[in-house]
Amino acid sequence: MLTQDQKEALQEIANIGMGQAGASIAEVLDHFVLLSIPRILFLQPEDIAGALLLTVGEENVSAVRQAFHSSMRGEAIVIFGEQRCNDLADLMGYEKDLDHAAELELLLDISNILVGACLSGIAEQLRENIGFSAPSLMADHMSVQHLFSVKDISWHNALLVEVNFRLEQRSFACHLVILLAETEIAAMAKAIDRFLDSMQ
Amino acid sequence: MSDSQSESMPILDFLVDRMEVGIFGVDREMRIVLWNHFMAMHSGRSPKEVIGRNLFECFPELPAKWLEKKIRSVFVLKNYSFTSWEQRPYLFRFFHNRPVTGGVEAMQQSCTFLPVKNAKEEVEHVCVTLFDYTDTAIFQRRLTDAIEQLHQEKLEQQRLIIQLQEAQEALQKLASSDGLTGLANRRIFDRTLITEWNRSIRYSQPLSLLMIDVDFFKRYNDHYGHQKGDACLQFVATAMSGEPQMRTMDLVARYGGEEFAVILPSTDQEGSAVVGERIRIAIESLDLPHTYSEAAKYVTVSIGSATIMPAPSINSAQLVAAADAALYRAKREGRNRVVATTVE
Numbered sequence: 005m006l007t008q009d010q011k012e013a014l015q016e017i018a019n020i021g022m023g024q025a026g027a028s029i030a031e032v033l034d035h036f037v038l039l040s041i042p043r044i045l046f047l048q049p050e051d052i053a054g055a056l057l058l059t060v061g062e063e064n065v066s067a068v069r070q071a072f073h074s075s076m077r078g079e080a081i082v083i084f085g086e087q088r089c090n091d092l093a094d095l096m097g098y099e100k101d102l103d104h105a106a107e108l109e110l111l112l113d114i115s116n117i118l119v120g121a122c123l124s125g126i127a128e129q130l131r132e133n134i135g136f137s138a139p140s141l142m143a144d145h146m147s148v149q150h151l152f153s154v155k156d157i158s159w160h161n162a163l164l165v166e167v168n169f170r171l172e173q174r175s176f177a178c179h180l181v182i183l184l185a186e187t188e189i190a191a192m193a194k195a196i197d198r199f200l201d202s203m204q
Numbered sequence: 205m206s207d208s209q210s211e212s213m214p215i216l217d218f219l220v221d222r223m224e225v226g227i228f229g230v231d232r233e234m235r236i237v238l239w240n241h242f243m244a245m246h247s248g249r250s251p252k253e254v255i256g257r258n259l260f261e262c263f264p265e266l267p268a269k270w271l272e273k274k275i276r277s278v279f280v281l282k283n284y285s286f287t288s289w290e291q292r293p294y295l296f297r298f299f300h301n302r303p304v305t306g307g308v309e310a311m312q313q314s315c316t317f318l319p320v321k322n323a324k325e326e327v328e329h330v331c332v333t334l335f336d337y338t339d340t341a342i343f344q345r346r347l348t349d350a351i352e353q354l355h356q357e358k359l360e361q362q363r364l365i366i367q368l369q370e371a372q373e374a375l376q377k378l379a380s381s382d383g384l385t386g387l388a389n390r391r392i393f394d395r396t397l398i399t400e401w402n403r404s405i406r407y408s409q410p411l412s413l414l415m416i417d418v419d420f421f422k423r424y425n426d427h428y429g430h431q432k433g434d435a436c437l438q439f440v441a442t443a444m445s446g447e448p449q450m451r452t453m454d455l456v457a458r459y460g461g462e463e464f465a466v467i468l469p470s471t472d473q474e475g476s477a478v479v480g481e482r483i484r485i486a487i488e489s490l491d492l493p494h495t496y497s498e499a500a501k502y503v504t505v506s507i508g509s510a511t512i513m514p515a516p517s518i519n520s521a522q523l524v525a526a527a528d529a530a531l532y533r534a535k536r537e538g539r540n541r542v543v544a545t546t547v548e
Contacts, residue, residue, distance in 0.1 A: 028280055028281050029281075031280045032273075032276070032277040032280050032281060096270065096273055096274075097267075097269040097270035097271075097272070097273035097274070098270060105290075105291045105292070106291070108290075108291050109287070109288075109291035109292055112286070112288070112291065113274070113285070116283075116284075116285055116286060117277060117281060117283075117285075120281050120283035120284065120285075121281055121283070124281070124282070124283060135284070136283070136284050138286040138288065138314070138316065139286065140288075
């Protein structure tokens, strides 16, 4: 796992990364975006559902997963509440009434933007090149408890980055979960060390 | 760009142009900068016609508002973006190569939008790769149809099973009840007697049986006719089974002809005699005129009651015989009465 110094550095990296992400997302959506300070938690897969239940609540969620690859590989999962991101439809060039397919496409689009912006923000701090595969729908209105059926997850450690996005006059929030395999944590630690060295 | 890559450029150019994948690129003003053979083939527009022109002017049928937003997000975020045929079947309305067997209206497409960066890490162009997913879509559709069909068949099967169960229940009722009176028939009587016999042995409980016969019923039939006779039996049956002291475990059955039987589990001689007497009074109270009866001016019944402590060494036929004997005594002693006995 990470040392205390590495954890603090990661928090700092995430703060800066999210700031940049917020600026780019605002540019895409033509709206001022407010991002919460990312909360970083290291969790076992079986604890994720409980942690999400605390922040998301009992409502049904929709989720999108997207794989990323840099010097470390992992998966990012974006979790939306009952309202998903329908409130952002017009900002993404959709007409008012969304049919089911458009609603899902919007969900994938927004996820792609958030994952792309946030992870690129972090990767840039770490001077990593990062690539993404196409996002896919993981859950379509499902209870949080069932979202992570532990047997399906081969990851041993999950890095939970919780970020809330707020737009002026629009309510919209989601949670970003970054999952890293145990073997990838070492690569992450190495990248953080490189970042710390470059600071000195 | 390294030297080795420069040297191989003709091959790369060839591949980009001739690959069985649609590839095109636009600049920040949405002007087309790259248009490969696949795009030309399927759109019917050569690179000469479209390069340097605005994408949305060339193809006004494209969803411009949404697509421009999407492409712009790639310029801004310097990040990949995607579309999938599952949500948006196609970007360009191209014909596919399975026009006959397809069942889908146009080539199903999944697209990837790639930021093309220059040496300064700025995105100058967005390149789009367009993959033909028609075959996948067709298989997916067939699979969905097959699953739906299976689901429908399963529902139909469940409907049939319910119908069958209902028919079976109706049949069961028909087979176990007497057509005229609606009481349990002889078959159910025999079966229940054995069940109760065995249960009484297990719990060391007495078992009682009433045999009930309508007095002078032959004469009733002869003088009033069979239709009145049937009606009489129905009245008697209703009065017996409607007795409020009858418990759910008691069985009232039509034994045959004008003879009825009541099985009374966990009932001693005294209790059985009480039930018998109530039935006798209930029939008397019907006040059905019977001018040809020697017992009364109305329809009456004679009742024989027998009680036994069932044991493995004896059998239920002895109980029936004893109840029959008691009934015979009731007849002999003047009818319209209950004679209760116990088999020792």
